[in-house]
Every structure is written in C-alpha cells, then in structure tokens.
Amino acid sequence: MATARVTKLKRNDEFKVSEGTPWTSAESAELYGIRNWGAGYFDLADDGTVTVNVPFDGKRVGVSLLDIIAGMQQRGVQMPVLLRIENILDAQISLLNDSFGNAMRSLNYGGGYRGVFPIKVNQQCQVIEEIARFGARYGHGLEAGSKAELLIALASLEAGSGYIICNGYKDTEFVDLGLQALKLGYKCIFVIETPTELPIILESSRALGIRPILGVRVKLSSRVGGAWNESSGDRSIFGLTTSQLVETIDLLRRQEMLDCLQLLHYHLGSQIPNIRDIRSGVLEACRYYVDLVKEGAALSYLDLGGGLAVDYDGSQTNHDYSKNYSLDEYCLDVVEAIMSALDPQGIPHPVIVSESGRATVAYSSILLFNILDVTRFEPGELPPADPSREPELIGNLRESLKSINPKNLQECYNDAVYYREEIRELFKRGQIRLRELSLAEDIFLEIVRGIVRELEQAKRVPAGLAGLEHSLSDIYYGNFSVFQSLPDVWAIEQIFPIMPVHRHTEAPTRQAIIADITCDSDGKIDRFIGKRGVGKTLPVHPLTEGEPYYFGVFLVGAYQETLGDLHNLMGDTNVVSVRINEDGTFDVVREMSGDSIADVLSYVEYQPQQLLEQFRKIAEHGVRDGRISLAERQSMLEAFSASLRGYTYYED
Ligand SMILES: *Cc1c(COP(=O)(O)O)cnc(C)c1O
Numbered sequence: 110m111a112t113a114r115v116t117k118l119k120r121n122d123e124f125k126v127s128e129g130t131p132w133t134s135a136e137s138a139e140l141y142g143i144r145n146w147g148a149g150y151f152d153l154a155d156d157g158t159v160t161v162n163v164p165f166d167g168k169r170v171g172v173s174l175l176d177i178i179a180g181m182q183q184r185g186v187q188m189p190v191l192l193r194i195e196n197i198l199d200a201q202i203s204l205l206n207d208s209f210g211n212a213m214r215s216l217n218y219g220g221g222y223r224g225v226f227p228i229k230v231n232q233q234c235q236v237i238e239e240i241a242r243f244g245a246r247y248g249h250g251l252e253a254g255s256k257a258e259l260l261i262a263l264a265s266l267e268a269g270s271g272y273i274i275c276n277g278y279k280d281t282e283f284v285d286l287g288l289q290a291l292k293l294g295y296k297c298i299f300v301i302e303t304p305t306e307l308p309i310i311l312e313s314s315r316a317l318g319i320r321p322i323l324g325v326r327v328k329l330s331s332r333v334g335g336a337w338n339e340s341s342g343d344r345s346i347f348g349l350t351t352s353q354l355v356e357t358i359d360l361l362r363r364q365e366m367l368d369c370l371q372l373l374h375y376h377l378g379s380q381i382p383n384i385r386d387i388r389s390g391v392l393e394a395c396r397y398y399v400d401l402v403k404e405g406a407a408l409s410y411l412d413l414g415g416g417l418a419v420d421y422d423g424s425q426t427n428h429d430y431s432k433n434y435s436l437d438e439y440c441l442d443v444v445e446a447i448m449s450a451l452d453p454q455g456i457p458h459p460v461i462v463s464e465s466g467r468a469t470v471a472y473s474s475i476l477l478f479n480i481l482d483v484t485r486f487e488p489g490e491l492p493p494a495d496p497s498r499e500p501e502l503i504g505n506l507r508e509s510l511k512s513i514n515p516k517n518l519q520e521c522y523n524d525a526v527y528y529r530e531e532i533r534e535l536f537k538r539g540q541i542r543l544r545e546l547s548l549a550e551d552i553f554l555e556i557v558r559g560i561v562r563e564l565e566q567a568k569r570v571p572a573g574l575a576g577l578e579h580s581l582s583d584i585y586y587g588n589f590s591v592f593q594s595l596p597d598v599w600a601i602e603q604i605f606p607i608m609p610v611h612r613h614t615e616a617p618t619r620q621a622i623i624a625d626i627t628c629d630s631d632g633k634i635d636r637f638i639g640k641r642g643v644g645k646t647l648p649v650h651p652l653t654e655g656e657p658y659y660f661g662v663f664l665v666g667a668y669q670e671t672l673g674d675l676h677n678l679m680g681d682t683n684v685v686s687v688r689i690n691e692d693g694t695f696d697v698v699r700e701m702s703g704d705s706i707a708d709v710l711s712y713v714e715y716q717p718q719q720l721l722e723q724f725r726k727i728a729e730h731g732v733r734d735g736r737i738s739l740a741e742r743q744s745m746l747e748a749f750s751a752s753l754r755g756y757t758y759y760e761d
Contacts, residue, residue, distance in 0.1 A: 126648060130616040137613035140648060142638050145423025146606045150197055150472050151663060157614035159661060161475075163196035165691045172695050174610045177687060178477065178659060180697060186683050187756055188659070189478035189589040191670070193235065193686040195698060198473040198666075199243045204436060205417075205465060206247040212440035216448060220409075220458035225274050227252040227415060228261055230466030230667050235686055235699050240469070241265040250296075252276060252464045256283045268294035272462065274412065275299050276326070276374070284310050288319040300324035300374045300412070304353045307360060324372030324412065325349055325357060325401075329393045333386035333416070336429045336601055337378035341390075348375065354397075358404050370406040372462070373398050376414025379467055383427040384434035387416065388442050395450030402456050412462040413443065419471045421604055421664055422638045430604045436468070467667040474666035476682070477610070478589040480658040481626070481759055486581050487558075488551035499548075500541055502532050506552040513559040519571040525556045557581060582646040583621040584633075587660060588759045591625045591632045592676035595662060595669055599631050606638055606663040609650060617648035623660070626759060627677040675712060680704025680757040707753040717753050724749050 126132070126140075134153040138144055143151055143159070149169065154160045160171040174192075181190060202224070209222035226240050228251055240249065250271025251262040255278075262273045263286070273295055275287055290297045299321055301307055314321050328348035333341045349357060361367045377390045394411065402408050417439060418432035427433045434442070443461065451458060494507050509524045532549040535541045561578045564570055589595075597603035607623070622645070625632040637647045652658055673681075686699040707717035728745055731737040737745070 126616045126618050128618045132614060132616035134613045141608040142423045143608065146420060146638065146664065148472060153613050157612055159610040161194055161689065163194065163689050164200055170689060170691055170693055172689050172693060174661060177695060181685055184697065184700065186685055186700065187760055189476060189594065189682045189758055191594070191682050191684045192475045192477055193684065194473050195239055195686055195688045198239055198470060201469050201472060202240065202244050202247065202249055205469065206249065208436045208440040209461065212444045216444050218444050218448065218458055220460045222461050223248055223250060223272055225250040225252040225272055225462060225464050226469055227254065227464045227466040228258040229254050231470045232261065232671055236470060237261055237265050245270050250274065259283060259286060263290055263295070273297040274462065274464065276302060279306050279309065281309055281313055284313045285317065288313055288317050288321060291319055296322065298322045298324050298372050300326050300372065301349065301357060302326045302347055304349065304356060307357055311364060321369055322371050323369045324374045325354060325370065326374045327354060327394065327397050329375050329377060329390055331377065331386065331390045331393050333377045333381045333390065334427060335378065335380050335382045337380055341377040358406065362405065367405045368407040371408060372410035372412055373401060373408055374412040374414065376464065377416050379415055380418045381416040382418050382429060382432045384438060384442060387439065388446050391443050391446040392450055395447055398459070399451065399454050399456060409459050410462050411447065411459040412464065415464045415466050417465040417468040419467050419664060421606065470666035471664045472666060476589065476594050476662040476665050478587045478660055480585050480652060480660065481588050482586040483652050484584040486554060488554045491551060491555060500535065500545060502528050503545065503549055503552065506549055510552055510556050510559065513556065513563060515563055515567060518560050518563055519573055521556065522560055522574060525553055529553045579645050583619050585621045585623050585649060587623050587625055589625050590627050590676060590679035591634065592627060593673040593679045594682060595665065596672040596674065597669060598634055602636060604636055604638060604643065605665055607634060607647065607660060610659045610661045612650045615650055617650050619649050619651055620646040621649045622646055627679060629676060675709055678709045678757060680709040704757055705754050706757055709757055721750055721753065
C-alpha cells in the first residue's frame with residue numbers, strides 16, 4: 110500500500126488530502142475518528158462503507174449502512190431518515206446493568222442496582238416500548254418528570270417490574286394517580302423537589318388511605334464541569350435547600366411518616382465529563398444520606414440522577430462533549446465512594462438508582478441524509494489581462510496575484526483585500542460594471558488560493574492569515590434541517606460525529622461545511638471532530654454527477670427528537686427501526702412516515718382542506734378570466750394536493 114500524502118494544515122486540526130492520493134478505509138477510519146467515538150458499534154469496512162456492529166454472545170455482527178439505506182429505498186422511504194438500531198439500545202441497557210452488577214460483586218456491595226430511564230431524553234413510543242420490553246429482565250424502570258410522562262410510564266411498565274421515579278412538579282391529579290399505582294403493585298416513588306409538594310402528597314395520601322414512598326431531592330453544592338453545569342451548585346433551580354430539607358423531615362416526623370422517606374435523590378446535570386466531579390457528588394450526597402438516616406428516615410435508595418456522559422468526540426478527555434472515564438470506572442467509583450462514606454457509620458448499603466438517559470439512548474439513532482448540491486469557491490479560468498480596457502484596480506489585483514511568494518504573503522493578502530474593497534466601492538457608485546466586479550472577485554479568490562498553497566508549505570503562519578483556508582471551503586447542502594433533527598448543534602453548539610457513510614476507498618479531497626435546507630444562516634454544521642479538538646471543516650468526497658452521496662450524523666438518540674422544531678416548516682423525518690440478526694441480515698421492525706406538508710400546516714393552525722379550497726377558487730377565477738385553460742387548472746390543483754400529502758424535505 111502506497112503511503113498517502115496527507116498534509117497537516119498548520120495551526121488547526123484539519124487535514125488536506127491531495128487529489129489522486131491512494132486511499133483505504135483504514136485511513137478514513139483514522140481521519141474521521143470512527144473507532145474513537147464509535148464505541149465498537151460503528152466502524153469502516155474494507156469496501157469503504159460504514160458498518161453498524163452489534164454484540165451477539167461476545168462476538169460482533171456487522172451490517173453495512175449502505176445496505177440498510179438500500180433496504181429503506183426498496184420500501185420507498187425517502188431521505189432524510191432517522192435510523193434506530195434496536196440492538197444498540199438493548200446493548201446499552203445491558204452494559205449499564207452489567208457494569209453496576211460487576212462493580213458491586215467485585216467490591217462486595219450489599220445493596221443492588223436499579224436503573225430508570227428518564228423519559229424526557231427520548232419520549233418516542235418505539236424507544237420507550239423497547240426500553241420497557243428489554244429492560245424488564247433487569248427491572249429497569251422509568252423516570253417521569255411530568256404528568257404526561259407518568260402516564261407513559263404506567264402504561265409501559267408491568268406493575269412490580271421497574272421502578273417509577275416521579276420528579277418534577279406534582280399536582281393532586283399526578284399524586285393521586287401515583288398513589289393508586291402503588292396499590293396496583295408499582296414501585297412509584299415521589300421525589301419531593303419543592304416544599305409545596307409535601308402537603309399535597311400528605312393530603313392525597315390521607316384521602317386515599319395509601320402511604321406514599323417518598324424521596325427528597327437535595328441541592329448539592331458540588332459544581333460540575335461541562336455544558337450543563339447549571340443544574341449543580343447553590344443556584345440550581347431544582348431540589349430542596351438544607352433548611353427546606355430540615356422542615357420536610359420535621360413535618361414528616363410530626364405526621365409519623367418518616368418511614369415513608371426512603372430515597373435520596375440528586376442530579377448534577379447532564380454530560381458530566383470529569384470523573385472527579387461524579388465522585389465528589391456521590392460523597393456529598395452520602396453526607397446527606399448518613400444524616401437523614403440519623404434523623405430517623407428509613408432510607409434504602411440512593412438515586413444519582415443522570416450525568417453519565419457520552420464521548421461524542423472520542424477524545425476520552427474532560428472536554429464538554431467527551432468524558433475521561435469508562436462505564437466500568439463510573440460504576441466502580443460510585444460504588445466505592447458510597448461504601449467509603451457509609452461503612453464507617455455502620456449504615457447498610459442502599460440500592461443504587463441511576464437515571465442515565467443520554468448514555469442509554471445516544472448511540473442507537475443515526476440521522477441519514479443525502480447531499481443535494483455543492484457550492485465551490487473556485488474562480489473560473491481568468492481571461493488574459495487587457496490593460497487598455499480594464500480598470501486600473503483590476504490591474505493592481507493581477508499584479509498582486511503574480512507577486513505571491515513565501516516572504517510577502519501577509520502583504521499580498523492585505524493589498525488584495527484593499528483593492529477588492531476599492532473595486533466594490535466603485536461598483537456601488539456605478540463607476541464599473543457587473544462583469545468587471547465579477548472578474549475582480551475571481552482574481553481575489555485566485556490570490557487567496559495562491560496564498561493558502563504557500564501557507565501549506567510555510568513553517569509558520571502569520572497571525573493575520575490563520576484560518577484563511579476556511580474561506581475557500583466548499584458548502585455541501587444536505588437534505589435535512591438542523592433545527593428539526595439536530596437542535597443542539599444550533600442551540601448549544603454541540604458536536605456530533607458526522608461523516609459520509611460510503612466511498613471510503615476514495616480520498617476525501619474536498620474540505621466542506623454542511624448547510625441544511627432551511628433558509629436560515631444558522632442552519633449549518635461548521636464544527637467537526639478534528640484530530641485534536643474541533644475543526645471548522647470536514648473532509649468530504651467530490652460530488653459525482655448522478656450518484657447519491659449519503660452522510661450520517663451519529664449518536665443523536667438523546668434529546669434531539671422532541672427538542673427539534675418546525676423552522677421553515679420542515680417536519681419530523683421518516684423514522685426506521687432496524688433489528689440486526691445474528692446471521693448478518695436485518696429486519697425493518699418499524700417504519701414511521703415523517704410529517705406531510707398537510708401535517709406541519711395543521712400544526713400552525715391551517716386547515717389543509719381549506720387551503721386547497723381557497724386555491725381552487727383562485728384557479729377557477731383564472732379560468733374565467735382566460736389566463737389558464739381547464740386542463741392547466743386541473744394539473745395545478747393536482748400538484749397542490751399532491752404537495753399537501755408530500756414530505757416536507759426535498760423529494761427525488
Ligand atoms: C435530564 C435528567 C436526567 C437525564 O440525564 P442524562 O445526563 O441524560 O443521563 C436524569 N435525571 C433528571 C432529574 C433529569 O432532569
């Protein structure tokens with residue numbers, strides 16, 4: 110295998126691959142970091158396609174994403190598609206339960222582990238049904254943060270199987286339902302988040318004659334790092350302050366209900382990248398646990414909340430979108446910290462409850478979309494100079510172009526920017542024509558390209574020219590909406606792994622950012638996983654005329670679906686759930702059509718039938734006035750009505 114010429118661009122983390130470079134999947138795997146962030150679920154096959162690999166009794170079975178895409182096309186499912194791999198969801202639930210089990214065995218822990226999935230992280234029916242079905246073998250439960258979520262939990266779990274942990278604001282209706290569920294055999298625990306909730310619970314409990322199982326949520330002072338650290342510290346909006354906690358205990362004692370207080374809960378925020386923060390949170394919570402037991406509470410559950418992070422960028426560091434610990438380390442640290450705090454006090458080990466949402470579902474969904482178009486920032490062939498007719502400033506630009514050399518890059522760039530500004534001014538004042546402006550812009554681009562070529566060889570890059578190559582990167586237009594399918598990319602600049610799903614035996618010689626099909630300048634992805642940190646462009650393949658080019662955005666199973674919005678009325682995408690079989694085949698187990706145009710119009714209060722009727726009237730007038738024929742009217746109305754039934758994304 111010939112070695113590839115991969116030039117490391119100076120002072121950033123992108124790579125430039127020269128055209129004609131021999132290329133293999135292995136090189137792509139390294140370039141895109143798929144083996145770092147893929148957690149074994151995603152890899153590149155020798156044929157250049159991304160594969161999904163799921164465990165079967167200790168071995169991995171892989172299926173090419175391109176085969177899954179072909180399967181979807183044979184079923185008439187259009188891009189973009191949210192692809193769910195059910196095996197991955199199952200595997201993550203097993204991993205979490207097995208890791209806690211192993212940690213407890215190895216440290217001789219006396220309590221057990223019971224996971225609950227926080228419904229808010231992905232409320233989709235197919236996901237919750239699968240968690241309830243597969244999780245039953247571990248007694249995996251659900252966390253509900255609202256009345257609607259409690260209804261989902263009650264209908265999805267078998268009574269007596271997983272726990273239901275009720276966080277969030279609880280009114281009488283919520284509380285009555287939860288209390289009655291206890292009678293059915295559910296272990297439904299109310300976590301008191303604010304002092305006003307307790308009187309409501311006590312009142313309902315008296316009225317129904319059912320004793321509740323109670324938890325308290327404490328506000329820890331431990332602050333955590335990461336993008337969601339607002340949930341921790343004194344100003345966290347959730348949880349009881351210490352004085353509220355003392356009042357709660359006193360009230361329960363007066364009511365002779367301290368035995369109902371069985372669970373201590375805290376939640377430090379999602380995606381905690383540093384294991385030190387996790388450990389110090391556990392230790393602080395244990396201080397509360399010990400003193401609540403000493404106050405007479407019948408505590409037997411310690412609920413750690415969420416926070417178990419996903420290594421989105423694969424760097425295994427304490428960066429916001431990474432984590433510096435493995436799942437095994439997380440479990441060992443938690444169990445060990447609890448033992449170290451409780452053993453000296455002679456307090457029995459609690460059942461550990463955790464509410465891991467992100468880590469449970471992130472890996473199981475992939476957003477797939479096709480590329481529709483590309484814009485390149487490359488000038489055409491420049492016409493020969495014509496000093497007799499060209500404005501002098503264009504001549505100056507041509508001089509700058511000719512003069513580029515390693516020693517004058519900054520000066521040359523400054524000149525070019527100056528001349529271009531002057532030419533733009535002339536155009537605004539009407540002193541030069543459009544064609545002259547266009548020629549000037551082309552020469553300017555050619556100068557930038559020349560400078561960037563020199564910079565690739567340069568030992569150091571002048572500060573004023575750092576990142577200049579980004580102004581030349583391509584824009585690839587993807588058939589999706591950032592706002593609908595990747596809201597956190599827009600809202601909090603989250604980084605997700607993204608890469609082409611095929612063609613990895615060809616060198617990705619272009620550098621691009623990805624734009625979506627909304628008409629919003631924020632509808633783009635321009636932060637990518639680089640070799641060391643964040644890159645501004647992604648290496649991609651040149652588009653091949655007439656051939657589809659597919660991209661996948663990975664690890665999007667957590668939080669993205671319901672947070673997404675209808676910007677530009679791009680609706681829900683099609684969703685396909687796949688189960689991979691041990692023999693390497695796969696079944697499409699569920700298929701859900703995304704929103705039609707009629708659907709999204711009705712979300713904003715239009716009545717599609719009425720719209721059609723209004724348009725029919727307008728067309729009728731057109732016929733009457735002789736502007737269109739009856740046949741034209743008919744085909745216009747058919748097109749209108751077909752569009753109403755159609756997909757909100759670009760259709761082939
Ligand atoms: C959001 C939330 C979670 C989920 O956190 P992850 O980091 O996604 O695991 C758990 N518990 C509570 C109370 C939450 O609000």
